[in-house]
Amino acid sequence: MNMLQRHRRLTEIWSSEPGARGLFSTVNHTDLGRMFLAVSFFFFLVGGVLAMLIRAQLATPHSAFAGPEIYNQIFTMHGTIMMFLFAIPTFEGLAMYLLPKMLGTRDLAFPRLSAYGFWCYVFGGTMLLVSMVLGIAPDGGWFMYPPLTGPIYSPGINTDFWLIGITFVEISAIAAAVEITVSILKYRAPGMSLDKMPIFAWYALVTALMILTGFPPLILGSILLELERAFGLPFFQAEFGGDSLLWQHLFWLFGHPEVYIIFLPAAGVISTILPVMCRTTLLGYGWIVASATGLAFLSFGIWVHHMFTTGIPHMGLAFFSAASTLVAVPTGVQLFAWIGTMWKGRPSLRMPMLHLLGFFFTFVIGGLTGVMVAVVPFDWQAHDTAFITAHLHYVLFGGFVFPILAGLYYWMPHVSGRARFFRLGELAFALVFIGFHVTFLAMHWVGLLGQRRRISTYLPEDGWTTVNLISSIGSFVLAIGIAMVIVDLVLHAFTARRSRRDPWQAGTLEWAMMTPPPAYNFASLPHVDSRQPLADDPGLTLRLARGEGYLSEPERGWRESLTVEVATGKPDFHIIYPTNTRLPILMAAVTGVFFVSLLLKFYWTVPLAVVGVTILAWRWAWSLGRTTDLPPRSIGRGLTLPNATQVSRSPSWWGSALLLTANATFFGSLLFGFAFLWTVAPSWPPPAWLTSSAPELALGLIGAGLGVVAIRRAARANRKGQDARPWLGLTFVAALGVGAAAGGVVLRAPTPGDHAYGATLLVLGSYALFHAVLAALMAAFLTARVVRGFTSPSRQAEFPVVTLWVDYLAGASTLILVVAHLPGLLA
Amino acid sequence: MRDILRILVAPLVWLASFSAVYGLHGLICGHGIGGSAFGLVSVPRLLMGGAYGLAVLLQVGLILALHAARFSSPSPFVRFVSRATAWVGLIAAVWTLLPTLVTTYCL
Numbered sequence: 010m011n012m013l014q015r016h017r018r019l020t021e022i023w024s025s026e027p028g029a030r031g032l033f034s035t036v037n038h039t040d041l042g043r044m045f046l047a048v049s050f051f052f053f054l055v056g057g058v059l060a061m062l063i064r065a066q067l068a069t070p071h072s073a074f075a076g077p078e079i080y081n082q083i084f085t086m087h088g089t090i091m092m093f094l095f096a097i098p099t100f101e102g103l104a105m106y107l108l109p110k111m112l113g114t115r116d117l118a119f120p121r122l123s124a125y126g127f128w129c130y131v132f133g134g135t136m137l138l139v140s141m142v143l144g145i146a147p148d149g150g151w152f153m154y155p156p157l158t159g160p161i162y163s164p165g166i167n168t169d170f171w172l173i174g175i176t177f178v179e180i181s182a183i184a185a186a187v188e189i190t191v192s193i194l195k196y197r198a199p200g201m202s203l204d205k206m207p208i209f210a211w212y213a214l215v216t217a218l219m220i221l222t223g224f225p226p227l228i229l230g231s232i233l234l235e236l237e238r239a240f241g242l243p244f245f246q247a248e249f250g251g252d253s254l255l256w257q258h259l260f261w262l263f264g265h266p267e268v269y270i271i272f273l274p275a276a277g278v279i280s281t282i283l284p285v286m287c288r289t290t291l292l293g294y295g296w297i298v299a300s301a302t303g304l305a306f307l308s309f310g311i312w313v314h315h316m317f318t319t320g321i322p323h324m325g326l327a328f329f330s331a332a333s334t335l336v337a338v339p340t341g342v343q344l345f346a347w348i349g350t351m352w353k354g355r356p357s358l359r360m361p362m363l364h365l366l367g368f369f370f371t372f373v374i375g376g377l378t379g380v381m382v383a384v385v386p387f388d389w390q391a392h393d394t395a396f397i398t399a400h401l402h403y404v405l406f407g408g409f410v411f412p413i414l415a416g417l418y419y420w421m422p423h424v425s426g427r428a429r430f431f432r433l434g435e436l437a438f439a440l441v442f443i444g445f446h447v448t449f450l451a452m453h454w455v456g457l458l459g460q461r462r463r464i465s466t467y468l469p470e471d472g473w474t475t476v477n478l479i480s481s482i483g484s485f486v487l488a489i490g491i492a493m494v495i496v497d498l499v500l501h502a503f504t505a506r507r508s509r510r511d512p513w514q515a516g517t518l519e520w521a522m523m524t525p526p527p528a529y530n531f532a533s534l535p536h537v538d539s540r541q542p543l544a545d546d547p548g549l550t551l552r553l554a555r556g557e558g559y560l561s562e563p564e565r566g567w568r569e570s571l572t573v574e575v576a577t578g579k580p581d582f583h584i585i586y587p588t589n590t591r592l593p594i595l596m597a598a599v600t601g602v603f604f605v606s607l608l609l610k611f612y613w614t615v616p617l618a619v620v621g622v623t624i625l626a627w628r629w630a631w632s633l634g635r636t637t638d639l640p641p642r643s644i645g646r647g648l649t650l651p652n653a654t655q656v657s658r659s660p661s662w663w664g665s666a667l668l669l670t671a672n673a674t675f676f677g678s679l680l681f682g683f684a685f686l687w688t689v690a691p692s693w694p695p696p697a698w699l700t701s702s703a704p705e706l707a708l709g710l711i712g713a714g715l716g717v718v719a720i721r722r723a724a725r726a727n728r729k730g731q732d733a734r735p736w737l738g739l740t741f742v743a744a745l746g747v748g749a750a751a752g753g754v755v756l757r758a759p760t761p762g763d764h765a766y767g768a769t770l771l772v773l774g775s776y777a778l779f780h781a782v783l784a785a786l787m788a789a790f791l792t793a794r795v796v797r798g799f800t801s802p803s804r805q806a807e808f809p810v811v812t813l814w815v816d817y818l819a820g821a822s823t824l825i826l827v828v829a830h831l832p833g834l835l836a
Numbered sequence: 837m838r839d840i841l842r843i844l845v846a847p848l849v850w851l852a853s854f855s856a857v858y859g860l861h862g863l864i865c866g867h868g869i870g871g872s873a874f875g876l877v878s879v880p881r882l883l884m885g886g887a888y889g890l891a892v893l894l895q896v897g898l899i900l901a902l903h904a905a906r907f908s909s910p911s912p913f914v915r916f917v918s919r920a921t922a923w924v925g926l927i928a929a930v931w932t933l934l935p936t937l938v939t940t941y942c943l
Contacts (some may be wrong), residue, residue, distance in 0.1 A: 061904075160845070194837075194840070202911065202913075203839060203911065203913060203914060204911060204913030204914070205911075210901075295913060295916045295917055296920065297844075298843075298917050299917045299920035299921050299924065300917075301923055302843060302844065302917070302921050302924075303847055303920075303924035303928075304845065305847075305922075306844075306847030306848065306850065306924070306928075307847075307928060308850050309851055310850075310851060310855075310928070312933060322865055322941060322942050322943055323862070323939045323940050323941075324884075324935050324936065324939045324940065324941045324942075325858065325861060325862075325940075326859055326938045327935030328858055328861075328932055328933065328935055331889055331931050331932045331934060332854070332928070332932040335927070335931055335932060336929075337926060339924070345918040403909070492859070574909060575837050575839065575840060576837075576838070576840075576909075576914065577911075684859070685862070688862050688863060688866035688867070689862060689866050695871070777839045801849075802847060834860075
């Protein structure tokens with residue numbers, strides 16, 4: 010097969026359907042990455058227009074531009090859109106587009122999951138946009154504090170749009186995080202050990218792990234607040250044993266790591282682009298990896314610094330103040346590594362570099378004001394003023410938007426295959442930079458003069474008029490700059506001349522292909538021996554196109570790739586991907602029916618949507634695997650690999666393990682909430698404890714233990730070629746037993762509407778019940794797979810996946826049953 | 837996967853210790869735990885200081901383990917990064933939990 014024949018054959022196998030149909034059925038990471046980025050930038054523009062409305066309102070005192078009700082919606086939606094619908098999805102889109110190319114593989118780990126996440130994002134984001142168009146958008150601020158957002162003070166549907174819409178969108182973030190983590194750990198080019206991974210992959214890995222552990226507390230908080238609003242379960246009402254501070258804890262457990270979830274991918278972009286712009290290599294690769302990891306963990310220990318004015322004891326304040334100041338150290342290490350990179354290289358002031366310099370100047374100021382507000386006495390003075398708004402914009406615009414604009418200019422030739430022709434970008438950068446600093450330096454100033462954040466108007470005698478006018482003028486200059494960036498990029502995409510391959514002389518693998526990239530990325534997969542494979546081996550691109558790498562001969566029309574051992578990069582399994590399908594968009598739509606039903610209180614359609622999602626998920630999983638054993642596949646260069654369905658640690662196992670990590674964080678947050686209310690909230694102890702039931706407790710505990718044993722015996726029977734069905738049946742029965750015990754907690758929880766104790770038991774019981782049903786469904790599914798011949802002594806990959814879920818059920822339900830029954834027993 | 841764990845373990849233990857000490861602080865203040873131990877030091881201070889010491893000791897143990905041939909990674913890169921993050925864990929434990937010794941606890 011020559012180069013052209015290989016290209017045609019691979020294109021036929023990997024490309025999406027032609028025309029608009031392809032948009033709905035594509036599972037290709039390049040398509041989905043581009044779609045994610047296009048939609049996220051659309052939301053960026055919407056958020057930007059809302060920012061202009063805010064500045065128009067505040068430009069003069071006594072402004073009649075918008076009334077307080079509409080103004081509240083405007084600033085809430087501005088923050089919500091920028092945080093949830095622009096920043097995070099931009100990371101997801103960028104990672105989806107770039108990672109397989111940088112890692113030297115053909116696609117992400119779970120292509121259909123990428124598509125499902127994308128459509129959940131589109132549908133969830135659309136829900137929020139619709140609310141805005143209808144004038145019923147969320148209006149409680151982007152962090153939605155109760156009691157303001159509780160049923161008493163916000164009785165309308167506005168808050169529900171936020172709680173339900175954001176939870177829907179977060180499915181997308183969790184899906185992407187699982188996808189990205191498994192892809193980085195397992196889907197790399199042979200030879201790419203951890204020390205040879207591109208630095209962007211390290212940052213993306215750290216960020217994805219942070220999403221998995223950072224988002225669940227917010228999902229929990231949103232569910233609890235929605236339960237309070239819809240069904241009167243008083244989690245946040247002090248007179249019924251709840252506490253509004255619980256929301257703040259759950260929100261900021263997510264919200265502070267969120268800042269780093271936004272910053273770290275941008276830092277990955279900087280670490281990738283800066284050495285290329287400076288014609289050198291990155292200084293302190295290992296230090297940067299350690300700093301990013303340290304920063305990620307530290308960011309989870311500083312959430313209370315958003316709550317310094319809530320009356321927390323001094324020692325608590327001091328813990329979080331100390332942790333907040335410590336964050337400056339790993340951030341500083343990265344900044345100095347970048348400065349050192351510039352020092353040792355020969356910086357060239359090309360377009361991406363301008364935005365990187367914009368980043369340095371802006372982010373350092375944001376970081377310094379961050380250290381200021383980490384100091385408690387200063388924070389008490391500045392809390393909830395425009396100073397804080399200005400600080401967060403310096404951090405987020407400086408730490409995310411500037412690097413992303415640098416990334417756009419850097420990778421645009423990759424996406425479009427064209428070189429920049431017009432020079433609008435330089436002028437646009439100047440306007441963005443000047444406009445930004447005029448706007449937000451003035452905002453620092455007016456904040457220190459005492460202007461509260463989120464006020465809809467002010468009086469002339471407050472003395473803020475001139476500063477606000479300057480800030481508003483600056484914001485419009487900034488908006489003109491952003492508009493020029495867009496014009497520049499559109500002109501580039503449609504009119505610029507063809508670019509040569511690797512126009513920046515970069516060393517990473519995404520440039521070792523033709524541009525725009527083909528659907529299959531690499532005609533054959535590279536073997537990686539260094540961190541800069543393309544710089545160290547300039548002939549690599551041509552050799553890969555000639556088929557001198559791995560998997561160069563397409564077999565049976567399969568979309569093929571391979572996985573590697575996590576640490577060493579040694580090839581371990583052969584992968585066959587699913588092809589184009591509309592299943593993800595269909596499942597996202599049915600998931601949307603579930604959320605819209607909750608929003609509109611059409612509760613009769615909720616079970617229909619749940620059944621719909623279950624059927625589609627069943628079909629999704631059913632279409633994987635094979636009914637015959639596959640012989641080991643020869644992948645070239647003298648290597649053969651077993652298929653991933655024939656190993657115990659398949660990609661699905663990794664995906665499940667990571668999903669359960671997020672799930673465990675959710676559960677841990679729920680237990681934290683229970684302990685917090687018990688310890689801190691007024692009106693405790695509750696009027697009555699759950700009456701303990703020994704038979705119920707025994708049923709649950711025996712069921713949990715039995716499930717753990719039975720699923721292992723089933724796996725063992727399968728390995729030995731024996732009948733696994735009896736053991737799977739026992740697993741099913743065990744899960745039902747756990748479900749019955751959990752159902753007992755749900756049904757007997759004492760008056761959930763009257764006290765947070767009963768309400769929390771109801772949620773804990775429901776959580777166990779849900780997982781019991783899930784485990785039972787999985788056992789039934791696996792039984793059906795055994796019956797239909799999808800398993801054999803070698804095709805064993807599905808057993809460990811179900812084992813993970815059954816084990817999780819056992820652990821979580823045991824804890825829940827003990828927590829639920831123990832107080833009653835002791836009483 | 838062991839290499840990833842080596843890199844993550846020390847900061848993860850710091851995060852767990854930090855949360856546990858903050859939780860202990862909540863319990864002491866929430867349940868009004870007081871009194872004096874051995875007539876020398878208050879019970880809350882003793883508990884908080886003990887937790888602080890334990891958290892620091894754990895981190896020291898992790899650093900020693902990650903420097904020992906038995907537990908350290910065969911990869912020089914992972915060895916370096918895991919030891920660097922172990923130092924992050926130790927410094928974070930010493931610095932962020934220092935208030936247990938020096939500030940009032942329930943005011």
